Amino acid sequence: xxxxxxxxxWGLLIPLTALNIIDIDGVVHEFSYDYFFxxxxxxxxxxKEVDKEIVENTWKGIRFDTWLxxxxxxxxxxxxxxxxxxxxxxxxxxxxxxxxxxxxxxxEGKLFPKEQLRIIxxxxxxxxxxxxxxxxxxxxxxxxPIPIKFxxxxxxxxxxxxxxxxxxxxxxxxxxxxxxxxxxSDLPIKDVLIYSxxxxxxxxxxxxxxxxxxxxxxESGTYNxxxxxxxxxxxxxxxxxxxxxxxxxxxxxxxxxxxPLAKSLEWQLTTNVMLKLQYRDNILETALGEVLAExxxxxxxxxxxxxx
Numbered sequence: 333x334x335x336x337x338x339x340x341x342w343g344l345l346i347p348l349t350a351l352n353i354i355d356i357d358g359v360v361h362e363f364s365y366d367y368f369f370x371x372x373x374x375x376x377x378x379x380k381e382v383d384k385e386i387v388e389n390t391w392k393g394i395r396f397d398t399w400l401x402x403x404x405x406x407x408x409x410x411x412x413x414x415x416x417x418x419x420x421x422x423x424x425x426x427x428x429x430x431x432x433x434x435x436x437x438x439x440e441g442k443l444f445p446k447e448q449l450r451i452i453x454x455x456x457x458x459x460x461x462x463x464x465x466x467x468x469x470x471x472x473x474x475x476x477p478i479p480i481k482f483x484x485x486x487x488x489x490x491x492x493x494x495x496x497x498x499x500x501x502x503x504x505x506x507x508x509x510x511x512x513x514x515x516x517s518d519l520p521i522k523d524v525l526i527y528s529x530x531x532x533x534x535x536x537x538x539x540x541x542x543x544x545x546x547x548x549x550x551e552s553g554t555y556n557x558x559x560x561x562x563x564x565x566x567x568x569x570x571x572x573x574x575x576x577x578x579x580x581x582x583x584x585x586x587x588x589x590x591x592p593l594a595k596s597l598e599w600q601l602t603t604n605v606m607l608k609l610q611y612r613d614n615i616l617e618t619a620l621g622e623v624l625a626e627x628x629x630x631x632x633x634x635x636x637x638x639x640x
Contacts, residue, residue, distance in 0.1 A: 349364055350362045350363060350364045351363050351368070351435075351468065352466065353400075353405065353468045353470065354467065354469045354470065365447040365449060368394060368435060369437065371394050374392065374393065374394065376390075377390050377391070378452065378458075380458070390441075391436045391438060391452060392436065393436030393437055394434065396435040396451065397432065405470055407470075408425060408470035409425050410423065410469075410470075410472075411425070411468065411470055411471070412468070412471060413451050413462045413465050413468055413469075414462075414469065415463055415563075416464040416466050421451070421462050422535065431453055431456070432453065432454055433451065433452070434451070434452045434454070435449055435451060435452075435465075436449065437449055437450075448463065449464070449465055450462065459565060476525055478599050478601070479575055480579065481580070481636075482579075483582070484582065484584040484633065484634075484635070485555075485574070486583075488581050489547075489555075489581075492512045493507070493508075494506070494549060495508055495511075500544070500560055501546055504546075505549050506546035506558070507547045508544075509538060509542050509543070509545040509559075510543065516576035516579045516581075517576045517577040521538070521540075522537065522538040523535065523577055524538055524574070524576050525580075525597075526557060526568055526571055526573070526574050527571070527572055527573035527574075528569060529554075531592060531596075534566065536559075541561045541562050543561060544559065544560045544561065545558065547571065547574075554570045555570070555571045557569075557571060572589050573593060584630050584633065585630075586627075587624060587627055587630060590620070591624075601620070601638075602620070603619065603624060604620070604621065605638055605639070606619055606638070606639040607620055607623060607638060608637045608638075610635050611633055612632070617639065
């Protein structure tokens with residue numbers, strides 16, 4: 333037994349030496365890091381602005397999108413990259429097909445340490461890059477349902493307890509997921525969709541990724557996601573939309589965000605769709621286009637629903 337425990341601990345301590353690709357059937361395809369060094373490397377550059385100057389970085393690696401297709405990994409709806417520290421980046425197939433992706437092993441002429449590999453997209457922000465990538469999941473499409481009910485974001489949190497320095501966080505005030513999420517869904521495992529002001533969409537789960545998480549209330553009145561279960565690079569700023577299973581919280585002052593959100597999630601949502609607006613004393617039915625043209629219609633609304 334002692335020898336087995338030693339082997340387990342040793343296996344956890346030594347660096348992983350392979351990239352695992354998990355296909356849509358759950359089959360694991362293991363490719364050693366040495367394998368990628370045997371493929372002819374390409375040199376490429378990325379550019380970023382630092383102190384108002386454009387800085388060029390040079391890298392070496394393989395065109396991962398091309399390589400993936402050559403390996404016959406084409407039949408998937410979503411691709412998800414996971415790093416050693418649980419950082420995740422996900423794209424649907426339509427997004428993936430428009431991107432250039434490299435699997436890099438060298439930066440500025442120096443190999444990454446401990447046989448690490450890095451996913452780099454030269455034409456999009458580095459927050460979508462993945463250091464020390466260890467797993468690539470190819471997944472079938474999982475439909476995100478259109479919510480049954482949309483509630484005003486700020487009105488909802490006005491009814492929730494604002495906690496000072498919610499553990500493990502300090503020097504902040506926020507709303508604890510553990511306190512409010514059960515008011516939105518009673519399912520034991522909850523699918524949570526979060527959409528930020530800059531158009532970033534994340535699909536997360538409670539409790540595995542959001543137990544102990546907090547929506548920080550900033551001095552400017554915006555909401556930031558912080559969770560001890562996921563790396564800080566996955567935290568989000570200025571959240572405008574939060575969906576938990578079949579109920580959603582929406583920034584009622586910006587209903588137009590439904591259009592890019594619907595496009596990203598492949599919802600069949602047009603400006604002609606009808607909404608049922610529930611006020612304290614009456615109900616109004618109107619088209620989404622009318623609401624987008626005159627968002628003041630949503631003033632004092634308690635919630636709204638889409639009419640099938």
